[in-house]
Amino acid sequence: MKRFLPAVLLPLTLLLAACSGTSSADDSGGGGGSVDGKGSLTLNVGDQKGGSEAVLRAAGELDDLPYKIKWSTFTSGPPMLEAVNAKAVDVGSVGNTPPVFAAGADSKITIVAATHGSSRGEAILVREDSPLTRTTDLKGKSVAVAQGSSAHYQLIASLKEAGLTLDDIEVTLLQPADALAAFTSGKVDAWAVWDPYTSQVLQAGQGRVLTDGEGVVNGLNFQVAAPSALADKAKADAIGDYVERLRRAQDWVFDHPEEWAKVWAKETGLPYEVALDAVKLTHGTRVPVALDQLAVDSEQVIADTFADLKLIPRRFDIADYVDDRFNKELPPSTSPARSYGKASSR
Incomplete structure (x- = not known):
């Protein structure tokens, strides 16, 4: 088992850096294809491998489209934005986190839809034989994390809850592939990371959870649109329809976790058992929610935190980057995440 984990995880560094607030020079997007629907309008949609297109197709939500979709595949959130x-x-x-970094750079982006899910997959991991048993034990220890990622914020928030700051630990800024090597070889004491990396480490028996993001981070994911597209009535209508299809697809995932795990495993190269754990731990728990004041306030906390740390160049009001026209009759952003019970790796 200890041999299979690095081989599986390496390609995922190109796949699941969506949570990352930084990107390498070749994270410029590319690939993709198109889905032909009715009508002459084409909606240009950014995606990641095993992402929106895969789940929409699996759920049958790409049938009878009233417009065409041109997909562009990106390796992470920042270049997509x-x-x-x-x-x-x-x-x-x-x-x-990527919208915070984009808005901090004064990019022209607008958050238009949200989901809320479990943050159990956002975890600080330690090796199985580690003497560390609680967050306060991290004082003076080295922790690997991807700079500007959702895991970076979860690390900051978890430390704060334990009465610590980043100054109390040795932060080692590493992307997942390098972090895995440092973690398994003992060069760092802990690793702050997100799912499915969390599920992979647990499945391989190479680590355990010291603490996770449940109750610490907001558990939100977003659909982000171009203001120019929202200003075009036809495109805005298509975006509204697209968002609604994604909401139905998310409901389908919750009702068909095993079926979606098979699709996701095939799309990403994850072992089925890891994919299923990640679905039940994080990805299948998401509930479509409203872009309400609570969501805005929780994102403002993230923005202010990174501004205080000078990881983004300016302070700003996240509300200036939110459009709630597609909220409909959605539950509040703090609605409980769906639960399958404990994933098998737990």
């Missing part, structure tokens, strides 16, 4: 800013992408899905 760069494409949104450049009007090359009309809408795309990201985690809770």
Whole structure:
């Protein structure tokens, strides 16, 4: 088992950096394809492998489209939002941190939809034989984390809850592949990361959870659109329809976790058992929710935190980057995440 984990995880560094607030030079997007629907309108959608297109197709939500979709595949959220800013992408899905970095850079982006899910997959991991048993034990220890990622914020928030700050630990800024090597070799004492990496480490028996993000981070994911697309009535209508299809697809995932795990495993190269654990731990728990004041306030906390740390260049009001026209009759952003019970790796 200890041999299979690095081989599986390495390609995922190109797949699941959506939570990352930084990107390498080759994270510029590319690939993709198109889905032909009725009508002449084409909606340009940003995606990641095993992401929106895969789940929409699996749920049958790409049938009878009243418009066409041109997909562009990106390796992480930040370059996708760069494409949104450049009007090359009309809408795309990201985690809770990339919009903060994009808005901090004064990019032209607008958050238009949200889901709320479990944050149990956002975890600080330690090796099985580690003497560390609680967050306060991290004082003076080294922790690997991807800079500007949702895991970075979860680390900060978890430390704060334990009465610590980043100054109390040795932060080692590493992307997942390098972090895994440092973690398993003992070069760092802990690793702050997100699912499915969390599920992979637990499945391989190479670590355990010291603490996770449940009750610490907001558990939100977003659809982010280009303001220019929202200003075009036809495109805005298409974005509204697209968002609604994604909401129905998310409901389908909850009702069909095993079926979606098979699709996701095939799309991403994850072992089925890891994919199923990740679905039950995080990805299948998401509930479509309203972009309400509570969501805005929780994102403002993230924005202010990174501004205070000078990881983004300015302070700003996240409300200036939110459009709630597609809220409909959705539950509040703090609605409980769906639960399958404990995933098998727990």
